[in-house]
Amino acid sequence: MSESMHHGGHEMHDHGSHAPATDPHSSHAQQSEEHGHHGPMKATWGVAASATLHCLTGCAIGEVLGMVIATALGWHNVPSIILAVVLAFIFGYALTLRGLFRAGLNWRTALRLALAADTLSILVMEIVDNGVMLIIPGAMDSGLTSLLFWGALAFSLLVAFLVTTPINKWIIGRGKGHAVIHAYHH
Numbered sequence: 001m002s003e004s005m006h007h008g009g010h011e012m013h014d015h016g017s018h019a020p021a022t023d024p025h026s027s028h029a030q031q032s033e034e035h036g037h038h039g040p041m042k043a044t045w046g047v048a049a050s051a052t053l054h055c056l057t058g059c060a061i062g063e064v065l066g067m068v069i070a071t072a073l074g075w076h077n078v079p080s081i082i083l084a085v086v087l088a089f090i091f092g093y094a095l096t097l098r099g100l101f102r103a104g105l106n107w108r109t110a111l112r113l114a115l116a117a118d119t120l121s122i123l124v125m126e127i128v129d130n131g132v133m134l135i136i137p138g139a140m141d142s143g144l145t146s147l148l149f150w151g152a153l154a155f156s157l158l159v160a161f162l163v164t165t166p167i168n169k170w171i172i173g174r175g176k177g178h179a180v181i182h183a184y185h186h
Helices: 003-017 028-035 045-072 077-102 107-135 147-173
Strands: none
Touching: 045 077, 045 107, 045 147, 077 107, 107 147
16 A cells, blocks of 8 residues: 555544534534634634623623622722622623523533633733722722712723723634633524
8 A cells, every 4th residue: 555545544534533423412512512623713803802891791790789789788998899809700700601501511611611711801800990990089989879989980891891802812812711612602
């Protein structure tokens, strides 16, 4: 047998071993989970902004809920910020998990992907938006009925979005962050 014929047969065998399962009961998500490769995701500004907006939504829900709860309980700044940050992570991950569950992934795989996709983005966003809130005089102490509080919160989330978007673009370009869950957003 010539080397080219042997090599050709080897190639056919390799490609056959990577072919998707033909079992009609096998879901696309299971196949994706097993094979893990979905092609490269292009790191455009639009993709990065969309990923950042996704994280911002979860962060904003957590931030607002945390501040409402902390204010109702009469908490000071540090415990208020801690609660808001914890809830921002919970809601940020929850939004991603919701989409992954819809794609048919199991709990463990979905959680692993959500942590990989969102952790750095949420962390940067939380550091920036809480930092901005702390440096705006009186914002944290102004209370939920104050225009200063809501204006400062809106401004801090905008700054967090602007800082986090280029970071997400860089992360996605490296095949990390939201790139790891892109294939499940059909």
